[in-house]
Structures are given as C-alpha cells and as structure tokens.
Amino acid sequence: MQPEDIGKVVVVGAGVMGHSIALVMACRGREVALVDVEQERLDHALRLMESAFRVLAEAGKEDPGGWETVRGRIRAFTVLEEAAEDCHLVVEAVPEVPEVKKEVFARLDRCCPPHAILTSNTSGLDIFEFVEVKDPSRLLIAHWFNPPHVIPLVEVVPGPETSREAVSLVRTFLESLGKVPVVLKGFTRAFIVNKIQNMMGLAVFELLGSGLVEPEDIDRAVKYSIGIRMPVIGVVQSLDFTGLDLVADIAGSYGLSVPFIQELVERGRLGVKTSAGIYDYGGRDEMDILAKRDRLFLELMDRMRELGTFDPV
Numbered sequence: 001m002q003p004e005d006i007g008k009v010v011v012v013g014a015g016v017m018g019h020s021i022a023l024v025m026a027c028r029g030r031e032v033a034l035v036d037v038e039q040e041r042l043d044h045a046l047r048l049m050e051s052a053f054r055v056l057a058e059a060g061k062e063d064p065g066g067w068e069t070v071r072g073r074i075r076a077f078t079v080l081e082e083a084a085e086d087c088h089l090v091v092e093a094v095p096e097v098p099e100v101k102k103e104v105f106a107r108l109d110r111c112c113p114p115h116a117i118l119t120s121n122t123s124g125l126d127i128f129e130f131v132e133v134k135d136p137s138r139l140l141i142a143h144w145f146n147p148p149h150v151i152p153l154v155e156v157v158p159g160p161e162t163s164r165e166a167v168s169l170v171r172t173f174l175e176s177l178g179k180v181p182v183v184l185k186g187f188t189r190a191f192i193v194n195k196i197q198n199m200m201g202l203a204v205f206e207l208l209g210s211g212l213v214e215p216e217d218i219d220r221a222v223k224y225s226i227g228i229r230m231p232v233i234g235v236v237q238s239l240d241f242t243g244l245d246l247v248a249d250i251a252g253s254y255g256l257s258v259p260f261i262q263e264l265v266e267r268g269r270l271g272v273k274t275s276a277g278i279y280d281y282g283g284r285d286e287m288d289i290l291a292k293r294d295r296l297f298l299e300l301m302d303r304m305r306e307l308g309t310f311d312p313v
C-alpha cells in the first residue's frame with residue numbers, strides 16, 4: 001500500500017484525541033469511520049470537530065467554506081464491526097486501560113481486512129506485551145499530541161514484530177497529512193516527549209511542594225529561559241552550546257556517567273566551540289553558529305512579546 005491508497009480510516013474512541021485525529025484525516029480527504037460506545041459522545045465529538053475546524057479556517061489553515069465537505073467524509077458508529085468494513089488504517093484512541101485496549105484490538109483483529117494497519121495512540125503502554133493479534137507485523141504505536149489538529153509531531157513506535165513496510169507506510173502517510181513523524185527503533189516507556197515531560201513534571205511537583213518559589217514564578221522562569229531556547233536548539237543540540245566537557249562535569253557532579261557524551265569529549269568533539277559535538281557543524285565557525293542562534297532567539301522573543309506568550313493564557 002502507498003499513502004494515497006489509505007482512503008478509509010477507522011478512529012476508535014471519539015474523546016479528547018480521537019475527535020481531533022478524525023478531523024485531521026477528514027480534512028486531508030480521507031473517509032473516516034469514528035467509533036464510540038455511545039451516540040451522545042459521537043454527537044459531542046462532531047460538535048468539537050466543527051468548532052476546531054472553524055478555528056483552523058480562521059487561522060487560514062482550512063477553507064472557511066469547507067466544513068460541509070469535511071463533515072461529509074465522517075461517519076459515526078457505535079458498533080466497531082460496522083465501522084471497520086473496508087478500512088485501510090485504524091487509530092485506536094480508547095482509554096489508557098490495558099484491558100480496554102486489549103479487547104478493542106481483539107475485535108479489530110477479527111473484523112478489519114487483513115491488509116489494514118493497526119495503530120494505537122497509547123501514551124506509553126507496552127501494547128506489544130498484551131495486545132493479541134494474528135498478524136503482529138501490522139501493529140504499531142502512532143502517538144499523537146494534543147491537540148492533534150494543531151500539533152505536528154506523531155511518535156511512531158514499532159513493536160518487536162512490526163514490519164518495516166508498516167512503519168514506512170505509517171510514516172509516509174503521516175507526512176502526507178502534513179504531520180511530522182519521528183520514528184523510534186523500538187519500544188521505550190513514554191517514548192521521547194512524555195519521558196522528558198514526565199521528568200519535568202517531577203521537578204515541578206518537587207518545587208510546588210517545597211514552598212520555595214511561587215507557582216507563577218516557575219512558569220516565568222521557564223518561559224524566560226528554556227522557553228526561548230528549546231524551539232531553536234531543542235534539548236540535545238542545546239548540550240553542544242553548553243559544551244560537552246562541561247555537560248560531562250555537571251553529570252559527574254550528580255554522580256552520573258554518560259558514556260555517550262564522554263566518548264565525544266575524548267574525541268575532542270566538545271560542541272559548538274569545536275564545530276563538532278553531538279551535531280556536526282561541518283567546520284562552520286563558532287561565531288557564525290552563535291550569531292545564527294542569537295538572531296533566532298532575538299526574533300523569537302520579539303514575536304513572543306508581541307503575542308503576549310510570556311503572560312499566562
């Protein structure tokens with residue numbers, strides 16, 4: 001199958017994630033069968049989709065007169081077996097409860113055509129441990145971010161038996177929807193972003209509990225520092241700007257050894273200051289790289305001030 005052959009998508013679960021993923025598919029011309037346990041939830045999902053569509057249209061991302069066409073591509077079902085007929089791809093977005101997901105996949109396995117790709121939107125469950133399908137080569141995780149109709153990233157996580165073809169098809173299909181897939185080589189709990197976000201959450205809980213800082217000041221501190229840096233240099237390239245020798249020393253002061261970093265330091269790859277670190281800067285001059293970073297930071301800050309993003313929403 002090619003991405004353009006994916007004409008019909010089943011989205012199971014019409015909640016916070018499902019309704020929005022279904023909207024993305026319908027906006028990009030796919031026929032969508034949206035499934036939930038009650039008609040009321042489906043009706044609510046359709047109202048949310050229309051409202052989200054209006055916001056996208058106001059922002060110039062969708063044709064303001066296009067809702068009826070998009071709506072015409074979406075059918076709502078309370079019976080999974082009726083929705084799954086002739087589908088090419090499934091997005092499972094039911095609650096993060098292993099028994100619920102297990103049962104849904106068992107039913108999908110029985111009623112979907114054999115060529116249909118089965119994806120789960122789990123936030124971190126190792127579905128490959130407990131989901132039972134006859135052909136696990138077509139099962140993988142595609143983890144979207146809330147709100148899926150706005151946030152580009154989808155983490156794609158294969159299981160031990162997922163086929164390369166299934167991974168490649170899901171990746172190119174997501175790209176054809178205008179999304180940015182990042183493919184992992186295998187399962188790791190919470191994938192990339194939630195792993196990082198969870199650690200941040202632990203730090204926030206500690207600070208809130210410490211009474212040492214006002215809650216609003218935690219957000220101010222983050223917005224006025226890493227909030228400016230992260231969109232430009234991420235969290236890995238950021239280490240190249242810090243200097244990997246210093247990063248290794250800081251890790252050491254916490255009693256950590258990071259062989260990945262240590263090895264680069266031993267090879268003289270200290271980051272931007274040596275034009276090579278985790279990233280390769282192709283011999284570019286340090287001042288050139290720093291100037292580009294600074295210009296981007298300054299422009300981004302101006303735009304953030306204009307938009308008022310330093311203030312609470």
Ligand SMILES: NC(=O)c1ccc[n+]([C@@H]2O[C@H](COP(=O)([O-])OP(=O)(O)OC[C@H]3O[C@@H](n4cnc5c(N)ncnc54)[C@H](O)[C@@H]3O)[C@@H](O)[C@H]2O)c1
Pocket residue numbers: 012013014015016017018035036037038041092093094095096097100104121122123124143144145146
């Ligand atoms: N909410 C988020 O920010 C977020 C982000 C990324 C991933 N996820 C993951 O997406 C999945 C769904 O999360 P959500 O926030 O959309 O949950 P939700 O509770 O908003 O929606 C789940 C929907 O699934 C329906 N459902 C339950 N059992 C069903 C069944 N057997 N068949 C069909 N529908 C059924 C429920 O009625 C509900 O409408 C979870 O695995 C969650 O971890 C959530």
